[in-house]
Amino acid sequence: MQIPVEWYLVLSAFLFVIGAAGVLVRRNLFIVLFSLELMMNAVNINLVGFSRFHENLIGQNFVLFTMTVAAAEAAVGLAIVTALYRNRQTLMVDTFDIMKG
Amino acid sequence: MVEKLLFIVFAALAVMGALGVITRSNVVHGLLLLVFTFINVAAIFLLTQAYFLAVIQILVYAGAILVLFAFVVMFLNLREFQQLEQQHPVQKWTALVLAPLMLAEIIFVVTGVTYGSVQGGMSPDVIAGQGGNVKAIGEVLFSEMILPFEIASLILLVGMVGAILLAHKEGGTENRLRSWGEGEEPLPAIAEQEV
Numbered sequence: 446m447q448i449p450v451e452w453y454l455v456l457s458a459f460l461f462v463i464g465a466a467g468v469l470v471r472r473n474l475f476i477v478l479f480s481l482e483l484m485m486n487a488v489n490i491n492l493v494g495f496s497r498f499h500e501n502l503i504g505q506n507f508v509l510f511t512m513t514v515a516a517a518e519a520a521v522g523l524a525i526v527t528a529l530y531r532n533r534q535t536l537m538v539d540t541f542d543i544m545k546g
Numbered sequence: 547m548v549e550k551l552l553f554i555v556f557a558a559l560a561v562m563g564a565l566g567v568i569t570r571s572n573v574v575h576g577l578l579l580l581v582f583t584f585i586n587v588a589a590i591f592l593l594t595q596a597y598f599l600a601v602i603q604i605l606v607y608a609g610a611i612l613v614l615f616a617f618v619v620m621f622l623n624l625r626e627f628q629q630l631e632q633q634h635p636v637q638k639w640t641a642l643v644l645a646p647l648m649l650a651e652i653i654f655v656v657t658g659v660t661y662g663s664v665q666g667g668m669s670p671d672v673i674a675g676q677g678g679n680v681k682a683i684g685e686v687l688f689s690e691m692i693l694p695f696e697i698a699s700l701i702l703l704v705g706m707v708g709a710i711l712l713a714h715k716e717g718g719t720e721n722r723l724r725s726w727g728e729g730e731e732p733l734p735a736i737a738e739q740e741v
Contacts, residue, residue, distance in 0.1 A: 448553050448593065451657050456557045456590070458652040460564050460583075466645040467568035470638055475573045475619060479580050482611070483564050486587055489603075497594045501666025502673075502686045505596050506694075509687070512606055513698040517705030519611045523618045524712035530622050531715075 453494025460487035474529070474536040478522050485515045553593055560586035573619050577612060584608045595670045597679045 460483055467480030489508045496504025530536060563583035570576045584607045591600035673682045687695060 448549055450661055452550075452553060452557070453590075453594075454656040455653055456560070458649055458656060459557075459561045462645050462649040462652070463561070463564040463568060465648070466641050470641045471568060473573060475615070476568065476576055478615070479567050479576055482580065482607075483567065483583065486584065486607070489599075490587060490590065493591055493594050493596050493599060496596070498661065499664050499666050500668045502668055502683055503690070505599055505683055506687050506691045508596075508599050509602070509683075510694055510698050512602065513701060516606065516611055517701050519614055520705050520709040521712065523614060524709040526618060527622070527713050536622070 447497075448494075450494050450498040453490055457487040457490040457494070460484070460490070472537045472539055474526055474538055477538060478519070478526070481518070481522075482515060485511055549593055553590060556586045556589045556593070559583075560590070574616075577616055577619060581608045581612050584612070595673075595679070598683050 464480040464483035464487065467483065468477050471477055471480070489511055492504040492508050492511070496502060526536065529541065533540065560583050563579045563586060566579040567576045567583065570579065584603060588600045588603040588608070591597075591603055668682065673679055676682055
C-alpha cells in the first residue's frame with residue numbers, strides 16, 4: 446500500500462509554515478536558525494515523496510545536496526552568532542539594526 | 547494500511563515537535579524538540595523506503611548539525627536574557643492569523659492538483675533487486691549528478707572558510723575571552739594558564 450503523494454505535500458506544508466512563522470515571530474537568533482532548518486526539512490520531505498512517487502532516485506540524491514547546504518549554512522550561521530554575541534552581548538534580532546533595514 | 551497509520555502518527559509527532567520549537571522560550575528545549583522532529587522525519591523517510599536518507603538524516607542532521615548548535619548554545623551564556631524575549635503582541639497575532647491562512651492556501655493548491663506519475667522504473671522491488679538503496683543512490687550520484695556533487699564540495703569549502711573568517715577573533719590576544727572581569731586582576735594560576 447503506497448502512501449499518496451499529497452500526504453507528503455501536506456506534512457511538508459505544515460512544517461514549512463511553522464518554520465516561516467518561527468522566522469518571522471521569534472526574536473532569538475537561535476530559534477530563527479532552528480526554524481530555517483525546519484523549512485529545509487520540509488523541502489526534503491517533498492523531494493523524498495516525489496522521488497517515491499515518480500520511482501526514480503534523482504529526488505533522493507537532491508536531498509543529499511540540501512543537507513550539504515544546510516550543514517554549510519549552520520556553520521556560517523553559528524559563526525555569525527558567535528561574532529555578533531562577542532560584539533553586542535545579545536542575540537535579539539531586532540537589536541541588530543545598524544544597517545537601518 | 548499500517549504504513550498510512552504510521553505515517554499519520556509520525557507526521558503528527560513531527561508537527562507537534564515543530565510547534566514546540568517555535569513556542570518554547572528556552573533555547574535548549576527548542577533544540578531538543580528540533581532533534582525530536584528530525585527523528586520523526588527520519589521515520590517518515592524509512593516508511594518511504596529511503597533507507598539511506600533516514601540514516602543520513604539522523605547522523606548528519608540530528609547528530610552533527612544539531613550537536614554543533616548545542617555546542618554554541620552552551621558556549622554562550624543565554625540565561626540572562628531569556629526573560630528579555632517578549633514578542634511584540636501585534637506581530638504575534640498577525641502571525642497567528644496569517645500562518646494558518648498561508649497553510650490553507652498551500653494545502654488547497656497542493657491537494658487540488660492531480661499529479662501525473664512519470665514512472666522512472668526504480669520501484670522498491672527493482673532497487674532491492676539491484677543491490678539495495680545505497681548502491682542505487684550511489685550509482686545515480688556518480689553518473690548523472692556528478693557535477694552537482696563537485697559543486698557541493700565547493701560549497702562546503704566556502705562554508706568552512708567563511709565560518710573560520712567570521713568566527714576569527716581580530717586584534718590578537720587583546721580581545722581574548724577571559725574568565726576574569728574587566729579591571730580585576732586574575733589569580734596567578736589562571737593568568738598563567740590563559741595568557
